[in-house]
Amino acid sequence: EAGVVQSPRYKIIEKKQPVAFWCNPISGHNTLYWYLQNLGQGPELLIRYENEEAVDDSQLPKDRFSAERLKGVDSTLKIQPAELGDSAVYLCASSLGGTIGDTQYFGPGTRLTVL
Amino acid sequence: EDQVTQSPEALRLQEGESSSLNCSYTVSGLRGLFWYRQDPGKGPEFLFTLYSAGEEKEKERLKATLTKKESFLHITAPKPEDSATYLCAALGGYQKVTFGTGTKLQVIP
Numbered sequence: 001e002a003g004v005v006q007s008p009r010y011k012i013i014e015k016k017q018p019v020a021f022w023c024n025p026i027s028g029h030n031t032l033y034w035y036l037q038n039l040g041q042g043p044e045l046l047i048r049y050e051n052e053e054a055v056d057d058s059q060l061p062k063d064r065f066s067a068e069r070l071k072g073v074d075s076t077l078k079i080q081p082a083e084l085g086d087s088a089v090y091l092c093a094s095s096l097g098g099t100i101g102d103t104q105y106f107g108p109g110t111r112l113t114v115l
Numbered sequence: 116e117d118q119v120t121q122s123p124e125a126l127r128l129q130e131g132e133s134s135s136l137n138c139s140y141t142v143s144g145l146r147g148l149f150w151y152r153q154d155p156g157k158g159p160e161f162l163f164t165l166y167s168a169g170e171e172k173e174k175e176r177l178k179a180t181l182t183k184k185e186s187f188l189h190i191t192a193p194k195p196e197d198s199a200t201y202l203c204a205a206l207g208g209y210q211k212v213t214f215g216t217g218t219k220l221q222v223i224p
Contacts, residue, residue, distance in 0.1 A: 004158070042119075042202050042214030043159065056211070091158050104149075104212075106158030 002026070004107035006092050012113045018080035021110045025073070025094030032069055033104060034077050035091040043091055049075065050097060082114045117142045117207045121215035128193055128222050136188040136218045138203035147206040148186050150179050152199045153217070159202055162188075193222045 005024040013019050025032050030051050035043035046065065048056040051072040060067065064083070069075040079086055089111050093104040118141045128134055140148065147166055151159035163172045165181040172179050176197065178189040188201055200217040207213065 040216065042204070042216050044214070045212060048210075056209075093158070103161050103164060105161065106151075108156070108158050 004092055004094055004105055006090075006107040006110055008110055009108060010111050010113075012115065013082055015084055015114050016081040018078065019082050019112060020079075021077045021090050021092075021112075023075045023077070023092030023107060025075070025092070026105055028096070029094035029105075030072070030097030031095045031102075032075050033093040033095075034067060034075070035093065035106075037089045037091055037109070039088075046077070079112075082112075084114050087112055087114045117205065117211065117213040119203060119205050119213050119215040121201075121203055121218050123218060124216070125219045126221070128190075128220070130194055130222055130224050131192045133189070133191045133193070135190070136201055136220070138186040138188070138215055139184060140186070140203075140205045140213075142205045142207040142213065144208040145205060146208070146210075148181055149204040149206070149212075150177075150186070150188055151202040151204065153202055154199050162201075190220070193220075195222045195224050198222045 007022050032049040034046040037043045047060045047067050049069045067077045089109040091109045093106045095102045095104045120139045122137045147164050149164050150162040153159045163179040168183045170181050176191050180187045198221050200219045202217045204212050204214040
């Protein structure tokens, strides 16, 4: 069974430029998460989707970050404009959903470098 | 505010030298405690979920335990391939998951 797929794996951009990350969750997983992970830190939740609905976006900096999950499958996370402090690894995870505490499966992440 | 603290930050063991990693949590209404393994350049890989104090789970050389305030990941006779960063995460009320900063384990042959 294929795992969570993310692309690109690496991205280098100049500050103030836009950037987008794509995630394809495990087939049949209704819940999708976007996390940010800084070096030496644990993942921090940005947004959680239940199917198409963003049920927790309290930690998403909405002035520059946006996300969508059309048709309740793939998801895109966008930053516009990017700032130097956005350099980090962006992780996508998915879970079956519907059960509190169900296992999250992570993708390999996208490493973003903002110059 | 929910908090998860892991110790030590880094641990260096000789192959075969057993030890434990600690995860202390302050979470309102704990609904689950997760352990993940993360290798460099990869996403976290799920190891265990613990739901209630007294629960224990094992997988190969790893054993996770849970009390009302902390969780331990015991590593018995580790091998070099066990080298990784081990993350714990707590699921509290409102289905919010809080991760610790991890313990970087190095097992020397």
